[in-house]
Amino acid sequence: MSTTPPLPPRPAAVVNADIRALLERTRRRLSDAERAEYDLLLAEYEAAVRGGVTAAA
Template sequence: MSPTPNPRAAARPAAAGNEDIRALWHDPRLGLNDAQRAAYGRLLAEWAAAVRADVVTAV
């Protein structure tokens, strides 16, 4: 095991982030307020990091 944690490792799986995004924006016909947009941005960044962490480099 590496002595330092992997900075690319996601804290939560991508599916969990996706679920939170869907719950936040449950009706795409409705816009998000400022606080919701900020939360959406954080969730989207978290989700993207989790997806990147799941990518396996081919050898």
């Protein structure tokens, strides 16, 4: 069992920059490994965006 505390979520803008950098770096169809990285980044981005939304009263 790991005793390392979880990292705090990264801001959506930072994750978005990572997504853009990945797509700029490839400039072609993504390989399977790149697609897996993209999918992880996209899920992280969606979580960051949802985390920044507050419920209306």
